[in-house]
Every structure is written in C-alpha cells, then in structure tokens.
Amino acid sequence: MGRKFFVGGNWKCNGTTDQVDKIVKILNEGQVPPTDVVALWNCCIAEVVVSPPYVFLPVVKSQLRPEFQVAAQNCWVKKGGAFTGEVSAEMLANLGVPWVILGHSERRALLGESNEFVGDKVAYALSQGLKVIACVGETLEQREAGSTMDVVAAQTKAIAEKIKDWSNVVIAYEPVWAIGTGKVATPDQAQEVHASLRDWLKINVSPEVADSTRIIYGGSVTGANCKELAAKPDVDGFLVGGASLKPEFIDIINSATVKSA
Numbered sequence: 001m002g003r004k005f006f007v008g009g010n011w012k013c014n015g016t017t018d019q020v021d022k023i024v025k026i027l028n029e030g031q032v033p034p035t036d037v038v039a040l041w042n043c044c045i046a047e048v049v050v051s052p053p054y055v056f057l058p059v060v061k062s063q064l065r066p067e068f069q070v071a072a073q074n075c076w077v078k079k080g081g082a083f084t085g086e087v088s089a090e091m092l093a094n095l096g097v098p099w100v101i102l103g104h105s106e107r108r109a110l111l112g113e114s115n116e117f118v119g120d121k122v123a124y125a126l127s128q129g130l131k132v133i134a135c136v137g138e139t140l141e142q143r144e145a146g147s148t149m150d151v152v153a154a155q156t157k158a159i160a161e162k163i164k165d166w167s168n169v170v171i172a173y174e175p176v177w178a179i180g181t182g183k184v185a186t187p188d189q190a191q192e193v194h195a196s197l198r199d200w201l202k203i204n205v206s207p208e209v210a211d212s213t214r215i216i217y218g219g220s221v222t223g224a225n226c227k228e229l230a231a232k233p234d235v236d237g238f239l240v241g242g243a244s245l246k247p248e249f250i251d252i253i254n255s256a257t258v259k260s261a
C-alpha cells in the first residue's frame, strides 16, 4: 500500500482577486498536521493540490503555503502554437505549475472532449513533466442502465493506451450525477467503483500500477461527509469542487487522518 492521501480543490470558473485572497488566507491559516508529523506518518496525511482558474495560477502559487501545490484545470492536447485561447502544457511547466486536471466531466460534456482526446492530453501533459489528475465517471443514465463500470473502464482504457508510466497520474472518480448536486455517492458506492477500477488496472495495466495509483473520489464532498468516504480502503482522497472554496476544505484535508486510525 503506502498510497499517500490526496486532496485536490477544483475551483472551477470561480473567483475574483478578492475572493482568491480570502481562499488563500484560509488555506494558509488552516490547521493541518505539521510537517514533522507528516514525515512520521508518511502515507497517512494528504498531498494537497488546489486548482484555480489559469489567470490566478501565478498569484496563488506565489502566495500559497509551500507544502500545498497548484494545478491547472486543463491544458492543450499538444505543443503550443496557433491555437487561440489555449494554454499549453509547456507553459504550465515553464511557470512551475506541477499538476493539471484533465478530462473533467464538465469539459467532456460541455466542450465535447472524447475519451481519445483526453487520453492524448494526458500523454502529452506527462511528456512535458506535468502530473495529471485524470477524471472519469458515469452519468445518471449510465448508472441506471447498469453501465457504470463499462463507462469508467472505457475512459481509463483510452488513457492506458497512450501512456506507459502511471507514477505521475492520480485518477479522480467523479460520478457526474454527484457533481455540484449535493447528492454524494455513498461510501459503499464509491468503494465499489474504486475497487473495480483498481481491478481493471491490475488486469489491464499491472498489479504494481493498481496498487500504487491513487484513486480519489469527487462529487459533493463536504466537511460533513468526507470522513466516512475516506475510511473506505480504496478511496485515496478527494477532488473537491464547491467545498474547496470554503473553510471546510481544511476539514476535508484532515480527513486523511482516518487512514491512520
């Protein structure tokens, strides 16, 4: 085991300079176990990565406490050039942005990003030295049709076909019906998909990758429901939307402590 708990905060398309200042203040003042204890616990406390909109990345990166990192919410699928409005992986690397979220369901649904396109993006971002939070998840219709695992497997397969090294990838399982709806997956529902996804990796990639890859849950995670979810053996952390803009994000980070209980 030894998968370090991972908590991502996806700010989505939110924030003004004033709001960003406030969120950074909350993050910087939040009580999380100190570094020496973290070192002692090793796998038991969180790797924390917050993802503001592109325009706020430099300011957040420069003001954020050093043990927290930043992620972009997207990047272009290949080398930059004549692609108006896009931001390339090289630019993020150049700015020292270590992480990028790719394949979020909002981009898949609203901007038509296909499984293959997301797979290409993951491969290109990794090739530029970025670490990737790759999002997968089914819609309500797909869940009700009993095809959750088929959907999630197809999304993961499109990535697996394009990459060899999984050490810089975190998979975020985010059921679409749970995103921004207040309708969180039950701990058992999350565990079931996470365990199936880990089995899929074991069979289709390798037992080592299955064992070491963090699979985090996203979809209406709050300070109130995080501990129960975190207690599940295959839930390695969270990708948090709405609650990542609020003080309760600190409580979500601290749910990592249930892994040491």
Ligand SMILES: O=C(CO)COP(=O)(O)O
Binding pocket: 010, 104, 174, 178, 179, 180, 181, 182, 218, 219, 220, 221, 239, 240, 241, 242, 243
């Ligand atoms: O989409 C999400 C994180 O990427 C989840 O959003 P909410 O936590 O607001 O449901």
